[in-house]
Amino acid sequence: MAARPLPDMLYAASEMFQDLDMPQPTAFGLPSDQGGKDLGIFLPIANGGWILSSTTPAIDGSYEHNRRVALLAEAIGLDFIMSMAKFRGYGGVTEHWRSSLDSLVLMSALAAQTERVKIWTTFHTLLQNPAVAAKMIATLDQVSHGRAGLNVVPGAYRGEFEQMGAWPCDLDHDQRYDLSTEWVRAVKRLWTEPSVTQHGRYFTLDDCQSEPKPVQKPRPFLVAAGMSERGMRFTVEETDAIFIGGRDDDELREVGLRAKAMARAAGRALRTYALLILVIEDSDAAADATLARFRTGFDEEAFCGMLRSYGMIDAEACRENAFTARARSGIMAPHAAGTPETITRRMIQLMEDAALDGMMLIFPDYEAGLRRFGACILPPLRAHFTHVGGAS
Ligand SMILES: Cc1cc2nc3c(=O)[nH]c(=O)nc-3n(C[C@H](O)[C@H](O)[C@H](O)COP(=O)(O)O)c2cc1C
Numbered sequence: 145m146a147a148r149p150l151p152d153m154l155y156a157a158s159e160m161f162q163d164l165d166m167p168q169p170t171a172f173g174l175p176s177d178q179g180g181k182d183l184g185i186f187l188p189i190a191n192g193g194w195i196l197s198s199t200t201p202a203i204d205g206s207y208e209h210n211r212r213v214a215l216l217a218e219a220i221g222l223d224f225i226m227s228m229a230k231f232r233g234y235g236g237v238t239e240h241w242r243s244s245l246d247s248l249v250l251m252s253a254l255a256a257q258t259e260r261v262k263i264w265t266t267f268h269t270l271l272q273n274p275a276v277a278a279k280m281i282a283t284l285d286q287v288s289h290g291r292a293g294l295n296v297v298p299g300a301y302r303g304e305f306e307q308m309g310a311w312p313c314d315l316d317h318d319q320r321y322d323l324s325t326e327w328v329r330a331v332k333r334l335w336t337e338p339s340v341t342q343h344g345r346y347f348t349l350d351d352c353q354s355e356p357k358p359v360q361k362p363r364p365f366l367v368a369a370g371m372s373e374r375g376m377r378f379t380v381e382e383t384d385a386i387f388i389g390g391r392d393d394d395e396l397r398e399v400g401l402r403a404k405a406m407a408r409a410a411g412r413a414l415r416t417y418a419l420l421i422l423v424i425e426d427s428d429a430a431a432d433a434t435l436a437r438f439r440t441g442f443d444e445e446a447f448c449g450m451l452r453s454y455g456m457i458d459a460e461a462c463r464e465n466a467f468t469a470r471a472r473s474g475i476m477a478p479h480a481a482g483t484p485e486t487i488t489r490r491m492i493q494l495m496e497d498a499a500l501d502g503m504m505l506i507f508p509d510y511e512a513g514l515r516r517f518g519a520c521i522l523p524p525l526r527a528h529f530t531h532v533g534g535a536s
Contacts, residue, residue, distance in 0.1 A: 166408065166413070167407075167408070167411055167412055167413040168413055169384065169413040169414075169415060170362065170384060170413075172262075172293075172360070172365045172384065173262070173290075173291075174223055174224075174262070174365075174502075175223060175502075175529075176415050176501040176502060180529055180530070181495055181500070181501060181502045181503070181525070181529050182223045182224060182415065182417065182501060182502030182503075183222050183223050183224075183502055183503055183505065183522070183525070184217070184222050184223050184224030184225055184226060184261075184262070184264075184502070184503075184504050184505070185213070185217050185222060185224075185225055185226070185504065185505050185506070185507075185510070185514070186226055186227075186228070186419065186504050186505070186506050187210050187213060187214065187225055187226065187227040187250070188203045188205060188209060188210060188213060188510055189205055189210060189227040189228060189230070189244055189245050189247065189250060190205045190228070190230050190233070190240075190241040190242075190243065190244035190245075191203055191204055191205040191233075191238075191239070191240070191241060191242060191243045191244075192205075192238050192239075192240040192241055192446075193506065193507075193508065193510075194421060194475070194476040194477055194506045195421070195438055195475050195476065195508055196234075196236070196238065196240055196442060196443045196446045196447050196450070196475075196476065197238070197438045197439070197440075197441035197442055197443060198237055198238050198441035198443060199437050199438055199440055199441030200438050200441065200508050201508055201509040203510070204243070205241075205243050205244055205245060206245075207245060207250065207253065209510075210227070210245070210250060210254065211253070211254065211257060212511060213225075213510045213511060213514065214254045214257065214258060214261070215257065215258065216510075216511060216514045216515065216518075217261060217514060218258045218259070218260055218261040219518070220514060220515075220517065220518025220519075220522060221518065221522060221526075222261060222505075222522075223261065223262060223502070224261060224262035224263075224264055224293070224504075225251075225254065225258075225261055225262070225263060225264070226264035226265075226266070226293075226295060226367075226504060227245075227247045227250055227251055227264075227265060227266060228244075228247060228266050228295070228297075229246075229247040229265075229266040229267065229268055229297065230244040230304070231244070231304045231305075231307070231308070232301065232303055232304040232307060232453075233446075233449070234446040234447075234449030234450045234453060235445055235446055235449040236443040236444070236445035236446025236447070236448075236449060237443055237445065237446075238443045238446055239446075240443060240446035240449070240450075247265045247266045247267075248265045248267070248280055248284065250265075251263050251264070251265040251284060251292075252265075252283070252284055252287055255284060255287045255288035255291065255292070256287055256288075258288075259289075260291075261291070262291045262292075262293055262365065263284065263288045263291045263292055263293065264292075264293035264294065264295055264365065264367065265281070265284065265292070265293070265294060265295065266294070266295040266296075266297055267280075267281075267294060267295070267296060267297070268297055268298070268299045268305075269296060269297070269298055269299070269320075269323055269324040269327040269328070270298065270299040270305060270310060270311075270312065270320065270323070271299070271305070271310060273347070274326075274327045274328075274330035274331045274334065274347055274349070275330070275334060275349065275352050275354055277294075277327075277331055278330070278331045278334035278335055278354045279334075279354055281294055281331070281335075281358065281364055282335065282354065282355075282356055282357060282358045283356075284364075285358040285359045285360055285364055286356060286358075286359055289359065290358075290359035290360045292358065292360070292364045292365075293364055293365035293366070293367065294331075294364060294365070294366050294367070295367050295368065295369070296324060296327075296328055296366060296367070296368045296382070296383065297324075297368065297369070298320040298321055298323065298324045298375075298378075299320065300317070300320075300453075300454060301453040301454065302453070303452070303453060304453065317372065317374070318372075318374040321370070321374045321375055321377075321378045322345070322346070323345075323346040324368075324378055324382075325378055325381075325382060326342075326344040326345065326346050326347050327346070327347060328366065328382045328383075329342070329382070330342055330344075330347055330349055330352075332363060334349075334352065334354035335354070335357060335358050335363045335364070336357070336362065336363060338353065339351050339352065339353055340352045340353075340354075365384050365385070366382065366383040366384050366385075367379075367383055367384060367385040367386070367387065367417075368382070368383045368386060368387075369386065369387035369388075370386065371388075371389060371399075376402070376403060376406065377406065379403070379414075380403060380406045380407045380410060380412065380414055381410055381412070383414075384414070384415060385414065385415035385416070385417055385501070385502075386403050386414055386415070386416055386417070387417050387418070387419060387504065388400050388403060388416050388417070388418055388498075389418065389419065389477070389478070390478075393494065393497060393498070396418060396478070396494070396498045397497055397498040397499075400416040400418075400498040400499055400500060401498075401499065403416055404416060404499065415501035415502065416498070416499070416500050416501050416502075417500065417501060417502045417503060417504055418478065418494065418498065418500055418503050418504075419477040419478065419503070419504050419505075419506065420477065420478055420479065420480055420491065420494070420503050420504075420505055420506070421475060421476075421477050421478070421479035421480075421505075421506040421507070421508070422479070422480055422481075422487055422505055422506070422507055422513055422517065422521075423435060423479060423480070423481035423482075423508060424481075424482075424483070424484060424487060424507075424513055424516045424517065424520075424521070425481070425482065425483065426483065427482075427483060428481070428482040428483060428486050431481035431482045431483070431486075432481065434481070434508075435475075435479070435481050438475065438508070477506060478494075480494075484516065484517075484520035484521050487521055488520075488521050488524050488525060488528075491503065491521070491525060492525065492528055492529075495529075505517070
């Protein structure tokens with residue numbers, strides 16, 4: 145691919161990736177343990193999915209739907225399923241994300257229904273005491289026979305927490321990450337030490353005991369999606385993987401390399417994952433037509449509700465991140481649209497250009513999309529990445 149204007153530091157960092165003494169990722173039974181690509185799905189836990197539109201296939205966010213989707217994801221050979229934690233929707237004609245199951249309860253049920261796929265749930269550090277969370281994830285790890293993972297989110301949507309009297313008005317965005325840092329360090333210690341005493345600014349543990357320990361050693365998988373400077377630092381220093389986003393391919397690559405360089409500087413290995421919505425049709429023109437149809441139903445009011453939720457209309461942050469910038473088109477994540485062959489090429493290009501370790505996939509229609517993905521896209525993808533050197 146053509147050279148891009150990256151800061152010198154990033155080039156230097158990417159050169160350093162070649163070093164033999166580069167930190168190796170902790171093994172979690174994922175393809176990326178050995179250089180392969182981790183592929184999973186963002187479960188449709190909330191109504192409306194990830195397209196702010198009234199002209200998409202209906203997604204009701206029900207347990208039954210999530211159960212069918214999870215079983216299908218496992219059957220076609222995906223590596224993980226993950227659900228978000230959400231407590232308030234964005235409004236609009238679609239009442240987007242008005243209804244959302246509890247992430248942990250859903251994942252625990254799905255852990256009992258599946259056998260192989262990794263089970264990643266989400267916790268808001270604002271809402272759970274770390275000792276409660278440590279025990280819940282240890283329980284999920286036992287239910288899933290060692291497949292549990294945790295997406296750690298600080299909480300950014302003020303209305304979501306204010307409605308339950310749980311918004312800390314005295315903490316700003318970066319301080320919420322300070323709180324998350326204390327939280328996740330406490331959880332890690334509780335998973336591995338017989339007794340934890342930790343006196344922090346936000347949490348106090350005194351001879352705190354948490355049993356059973358998780359099944360996985362050294363501990364369950366951790367992931368986060370810090371996009372800001374502070375959020376990325378938190379993710380790099382405390383977790384095993386980061387969800388990255390970009391307004392375009394160049395920014396995705398820049399963000400991914402920056403995260404890897406930061407991790408390398410901290411003596412850690414970090415996996416980078418991107419989100420991707422797949423619109424699979426029989427021809428590229430049909431896929432473009434489907435996208436155009438989705439755009440005609442764009443739910444402007446839900447989009448405003450989303451911006452407000454991120455503090456971009458009437459509250460603190462007033463800055464846009466890659467996620468909200470993308471959502472302006474009605475589609476809340478990068479997408480690939482076309483025939484299975486077009487999508488396979490696009491996924492390979494994105495993963496190679498941005499040196500990604502995997503992707504979390506979203507479908508407008510999960511069941512139809514997963515069937516087609518499993519039949520026509522996953523086999524050539526696995527073959528490609530096995531061929532180029534990583535276990536797929
Ligand atoms: C893949 C992905 C999953 C996320 N899951 C949640 C979630 O379940 N709940 C939530 O409140 N925020 C979630 N977020 C938001 C992030 O935690 C984070 O706040 C956001 O990416 C902005 O980055 P910043 O906090 O560094 O500003 C998610 C973001 C991404 C990209």
